[in-house]
Amino acid sequence: xxxxxxxxxxxxxxxxxxxxxxxxxxxxxxxxxxxxxxxxxxxxxxxxxxxxxxxxxxxxxxxxxxxxxxxxxxxxxxxxxxxxxxxxxxxxxxxxxxxxxxxxxxxxxxxxxxxxxxxxxxxxxxxxxxxxxxxxxxxxxx
Amino acid sequence: xxxxxxxxxxxxxxxxxxxxxxxxxxxxxxxxxxxxxxxxxxxxxxxxxxxxxxxxxxxxxxxxxxxxxxxxxxxxxxxxxxxxxxxxxxxxxxxxxxxxxxxxxxxxxxxxxxxxxxxxxxxxxxxxxxxxxxxxxxxxxxxxxxxxxxxxxxxxxxxxxxxxxxxxxxxxxxxxxxxxxxxxxxxxxxxxxxxxxxxxxxxxxxxxxxxxxxxxxxxxxxxxxxxxxxxxxxxxxxxxxxxxxxxxxxxxxxxxxxxxxxxxxxxxxxxxxxxxxxxxxxxxxxxxxxxxxxxxx
Numbered sequence: 001x002x003x004x005x006x007x008x009x010x011x012x013x014x015x016x017x018x019x020x021x022x023x024x025x026x027x028x029x030x031x032x033x034x035x036x037x038x039x040x041x042x043x044x045x046x047x048x049x050x051x052x053x054x055x056x057x058x059x060x061x062x063x064x065x066x067x068x069x070x071x072x073x074x075x076x077x078x079x080x081x082x083x084x085x086x087x088x089x090x091x092x093x094x095x096x097x098x099x100x101x102x103x104x105x106x107x108x109x110x111x112x113x114x115x116x117x118x119x120x121x122x123x124x125x126x127x128x129x130x131x132x133x134x135x136x137x138x139x140x141x142x
Numbered sequence: 143x144x145x146x147x148x149x150x151x152x153x154x155x156x157x158x159x160x161x162x163x164x165x166x167x168x169x170x171x172x173x174x175x176x177x178x179x180x181x182x183x184x185x186x187x188x189x190x191x192x193x194x195x196x197x198x199x200x201x202x203x204x205x206x207x208x209x210x211x212x213x214x215x216x217x218x219x220x221x222x223x224x225x226x227x228x229x230x231x232x233x234x235x236x237x238x239x240x241x242x243x244x245x246x247x248x249x250x251x252x253x254x255x256x257x258x259x260x261x262x263x264x265x266x267x268x269x270x271x272x273x274x275x276x277x278x279x280x281x282x283x284x285x286x287x288x289x290x291x292x293x294x295x296x297x298x299x300x301x302x303x304x305x306x307x308x309x310x311x312x313x314x315x316x317x318x319x320x321x322x323x324x325x326x327x328x329x330x331x332x333x334x335x336x337x338x339x340x341x342x343x344x345x346x347x348x349x350x351x352x353x354x355x356x357x358x359x360x361x362x363x364x365x366x367x368x369x370x371x372x373x374x375x376x377x378x379x380x381x382x383x384x385x386x387x388x389x390x391x392x393x394x395x396x397x398x399x400x401x402x403x404x405x406x407x408x409x410x411x412x413x414x415x416x417x418x419x420x421x422x423x424x425x426x427x428x429x430x431x432x433x434x435x436x437x438x439x
């Protein structure tokens with residue numbers, strides 16, 4: 001059986017162990033608290049960065065939508081090479097106004113030109129110059 | 143100025159008829175002519191310049207107007223001939239008929255009118271006007287290249303200018319000439335090819351060639367002629383109608399002046415539409431040695 005001194009020594013040793021453990025635990029707690037503060041600060045910073053990024057993304061999305069809308073509009077307005085060629089040279093464009101060999105515009109319709117002729121020689125000459133299409137056009141318009 | 147047609151359908155029909163009109167009257171190129179769509183009345187006189195028939199040149203003696211030969215080189219021709227041909231169809235047919243059919247109808251009429259005009263002009267080719275035949279009478283089967291050369295010699299006998307000579311031959315004589323080896327087997331393609339393929343000879347032995355089926359016999363066995371433009375003067379004008387027609391106008395070829403009149407009129411009682419083609423013309427003998435007759439045996 002231990003004596004009172006022995007028991008006291010053991011108790012004191014236990015107390016010291018516990019104090020040591022407490023001190024270690026306090027150190028750990030302090031570290032944890034510090035780390036928590038650091039993490040909280042980091043978290044706050046990250047949150048701020050995330051919010052900023054979200055703002056940027058929203059702005060970019062708006063820009064993208066605007067760009068896409070403009071692209072669609074340009075695409076709608078744009079013509080294919082075939083359409084452009086047809087516009088310049090072909091059927092899509094109204095026929096160029098008829099011109100004389102001198103390049104002067106033939107203002108009056110064929111029927112009016114024919115009706116204005118009062119000389120048989122000129123009438124024959126005029127008729128002979130007409131193409132089959134022009135003759136058909138004349139016959140169709142009268 | 144002459145009337146012009148105003149209805150496009152009539153213009154088309156008339157212009158289509160102009161080609162057969164000109165083609166059928168091609169032999170008139172052998173004569174001196176004054177053709178025009180200018181309006182004229184029957185019995186008007188037209189001055190026809192004689193081509194290639196001037197008198198001899200003069201030695202200058204102080205006056206350029208001396209020995210001027212206008213009386214010789216111009217022949218007054220009276221427009222005393224007026225032929226016409228009329229075709230008709232009912233108003234319903236006129237509406238329902240396709241335009242080419244009407245063109246064919248008028249084309250046939252104008253061709254017949256041209257033949258009749260030509261035949262009438264050929265009645266002037268008589269012994270009384272142009273003397274003895276250029277060569278003794280011969281049959282169609284004897285018409286060959288050698289005979290054409292003989293005719294050429296006959297023209298030289300009367301000093302017919304070698305330029306602008308024409309030879310108008312009856313169809314049978316022309317056909318026999320086509321069979322001559324000189325034509326059908328000629329190595330000269332422009333002579334042989336149209337002859338064999340198209341039965342056409344454009345020129346031979348210095349003559350412009352014309353084939354015709356309408357030469358009148360004239361009671362003298364006429365089968366052709368060697369002609370220079372100075373031999374006969376022909377005039378043609380447009381006879382302006384006095385009455386009012388649905389459509390009336392002159393139809394003319396700008397180059398030659400060959401002209402016919404075109405009339406469309408309606409008989410309301412018979413419900414018919416008439417188209418008349420007509421020709422006002424005249425002709426007159428010019429130089430007797432300008433045409434040498436060819437007669438059959």
